[in-house]
Amino acid sequence: MKLKTTLTVTALAALTATGAFAQSQGVSKDEIVLGSIQDLSGPLAGFGKQVRLGMILRVDELNEQGGLNGRKVKLLVEDSGYDPRRAVLAAQKLVNQDKIFAMVGHIGTAQNMATFPVLFPKNVINFFPVTAAREMYEPFHKLKYSFAATYYDQMRLAVPKMVKEKNAQKVCAMYQDDEFGLEVLRGAEEGLKSINMQMAEKTSYKRGATDFSSQMQKLASEKCDMVVMGTIIRETIGGIATARRLGFNPTFVGSSAAYTDLIHKLGGPAMNGLYATMTVQHPYLDEASQPIRFWATKYQTKFNEEPTVFSVYGYNAVDSFLRAASKAGNNLTTDSFIKAMDTMVIPSDIFGSAEMTFGPQKRLGNADSRMSQIQDGRWKVVSGYLNK
Numbered sequence: 001m002k003l004k005t006t007l008t009v010t011a012l013a014a015l016t017a018t019g020a021f022a023q024s025q026g027v028s029k030d031e032i033v034l035g036s037i038q039d040l041s042g043p044l045a046g047f048g049k050q051v052r053l054g055m056i057l058r059v060d061e062l063n064e065q066g067g068l069n070g071r072k073v074k075l076l077v078e079d080s081g082y083d084p085r086r087a088v089l090a091a092q093k094l095v096n097q098d099k100i101f102a103m104v105g106h107i108g109t110a111q112n113m114a115t116f117p118v119l120f121p122k123n124v125i126n127f128f129p130v131t132a133a134r135e136m137y138e139p140f141h142k143l144k145y146s147f148a149a150t151y152y153d154q155m156r157l158a159v160p161k162m163v164k165e166k167n168a169q170k171v172c173a174m175y176q177d178d179e180f181g182l183e184v185l186r187g188a189e190e191g192l193k194s195i196n197m198q199m200a201e202k203t204s205y206k207r208g209a210t211d212f213s214s215q216m217q218k219l220a221s222e223k224c225d226m227v228v229m230g231t232i233i234r235e236t237i238g239g240i241a242t243a244r245r246l247g248f249n250p251t252f253v254g255s256s257a258a259y260t261d262l263i264h265k266l267g268g269p270a271m272n273g274l275y276a277t278m279t280v281q282h283p284y285l286d287e288a289s290q291p292i293r294f295w296a297t298k299y300q301t302k303f304n305e306e307p308t309v310f311s312v313y314g315y316n317a318v319d320s321f322l323r324a325a326s327k328a329g330n331n332l333t334t335d336s337f338i339k340a341m342d343t344m345v346i347p348s349d350i351f352g353s354a355e356m357t358f359g360p361q362k363r364l365g366n367a368d369s370r371m372s373q374i375q376d377g378r379w380k381v382v383s384g385y386l387n388k
């Protein structure tokens with residue numbers, strides 16, 4: 001009998017060592033540890049700070065209410081400076097030293113992709129990264145969950161709609177010469193193909209460019225009446241401002257990368273008329289929606305600054321994680337979280353994001369987007385969600 005007991009203990013120890021009975025890291029009796037990597041010192045530091053504050057707001061709300069099933073959430077945020085190499089170092093610290101349960105709201109395409117080899121072997125979930133790249137859910141991996149309608153799908157759906165609405169005859173594109181810009185271009189080309197049109201002209205620029213004279217002169221000379229912008233902030237402003245100076249005034253259509261209040265705050269009246277795809281709404285403090293006004297005021301009171309759409313991304317990422325973790329129950333493990341997500345439905349929220357659904361082979365919550373336009377110096381929602 002004694003020998004049998006010894007063998008049983010040994011067998012249990014072996015099973016625990018292999019992880020068969022081991023509790024997922026980052027979860028204890030009274031705490032759930034989450035990690036996030038933001039750009040807090042590089043070119044997207046403004047965005048990274050806003051995502052971080054949005055996450056903190058939701059975590060603090062939860063903890064002030066007693067936590068989740070008796071567990072408080074601890075959020076640890078590291079700075080990548082928007083550098084994939086620094087993102088890897090940050091992920092190594094969060095995963096191996098801080099023992100996070102999940103990575104939530106990590107910003108940047110290249111930065112996220114660089115950390116996958118750190119996260120996935122340790123069974124750490126990459127949850128709702130702040131990037132609209134297809135790689136955030138393709139190829140399929142059980143530990144990938146994405147909320148952002150891709151740049152490709154945004155343009156594939158929006159461009160045909162805008163062509164018909166504006167009766168555009170010559171659609172052209174200016175895009176950043178990298179994977180982001182190419183995804184915007186590819187989506188636009190696929191959308192045009194669906195209505196038997198082709199891109200009339202396209203021109204690119206290198207990351208960091210500040211002069212867009214040659215690009216806009218080229219498109220103006222082709223008499224393009226619609227220009228798809230595979231641009232972010234500075235290039236959107238610079239490109240459109242240059243076009244205005246040239247007397248070139250086509251319909252400009254950007255992706256969600258251009259959907260930020262910085263466009264109209266920094267670009268001024270010249271930005272009026274720009275369209276962009278988007279999902280959640282920018283939370284203006286005087287927004288007509290009372291729930292958004294209340295939320296924005298709460299954010300401003302806590303952090304002494306106005307929220308942005310990136311604040312909403314951070315807030316919603318944590319909120320969605322908490323919904324799934326709550327559904328997983330008291331025995332929160334990576335496996336129970338995945339099981340909860342496999343039947344997860346996240347309803348539309350006060351910011352107008354579309355309902356999201358997930359499944360055993362579905363890791364993108366929603367592929368649809370809608371349109372906003374800058375009118376009188378602020379973004380106005382001008383369409384519902386676009387049909388596939």
